[in-house]
Amino acid sequence: MSASGSQTVPALRCQGVVKRFGALTALAGLSLEVPEGAFFGLLGPNGAGKTTLIRGAVGLTRLDSGSIEVFGLPVSGTTAARTRTMLGYAPQEVALDRFVPVREALVLHGRYFGMTRRDAAARSDEMLRVFDLADRADSYANELSGGMRRRLHLARALVHGPQLVILDEPTAGVDIELRRDLWEYIRRLHADGTTILLTTHYLEEAEALCERVAFIRDGTIAAEGTPPLLREQFGAGRLEEVYLRLVGR
Ligand SMILES: Nc1ncnc2c1ncn2[C@@H]1O[C@H](COP(=O)(O)OP(=O)(O)O)[C@@H](O)[C@H]1O
């Protein structure tokens, strides 16, 4: 691979994305690129449009205009099924089927994404080990602690080996130790070459872990770049100052 020649396709490309809910414009012509292999943080206040954008990217929301591509393929239309399998998505709200045991939930997810039963089972066992859930493989979701549920929620998004993983507030409302564990899992995933897009309100962590961040406000990108560059650009010591300047109330 020559550094100069090949133009690599971004993991995610959003162009002029508009999404309205009645009179409310949640996304107002938003454009954003997440490079392949990046650890990317999408930052912004509640109601800024983060979840709406993510739902558009994973094909759960129809856009009013604009386009979203995953590794160069449109997420709607004839390539929708292909982009879906390239994506791992952990929604903001943890939702687990309480009548399906932990291991089975992972296997079912893998099967849903077209894995053979054998591959899905092997991969599920790997996920159970990685997320320290192996001894709870036969438990039901409603028997798990909040932390275990969080880990299962994340593990499930990863079963099918997606190249782009989108995590909507993966560490919201969890205690310090679990938050550290979750970030550690995500870091390892990124080290293995997976592209990560996540939203978070923990700016110190975003600063430490994200290679690039974008600030979203009122449905558009207010600024985007590496944390050091953004700090320099805004003459700020910390990303939190940039945040308050750009998107603070
Ligand atoms: N299904 C919906 N119906 C109506 N309004 C919605 C819907 N989903 C999101 N919104 C509105 O769109 C805006 C952006 O919401 P959201 O994308 O959830 O923001 P964030 O994830 O950044 O907190 C908010 O004003 C929210 O109330």
Ligand SMILES: [Mg+2]
């Ligand atoms: Mg949200």
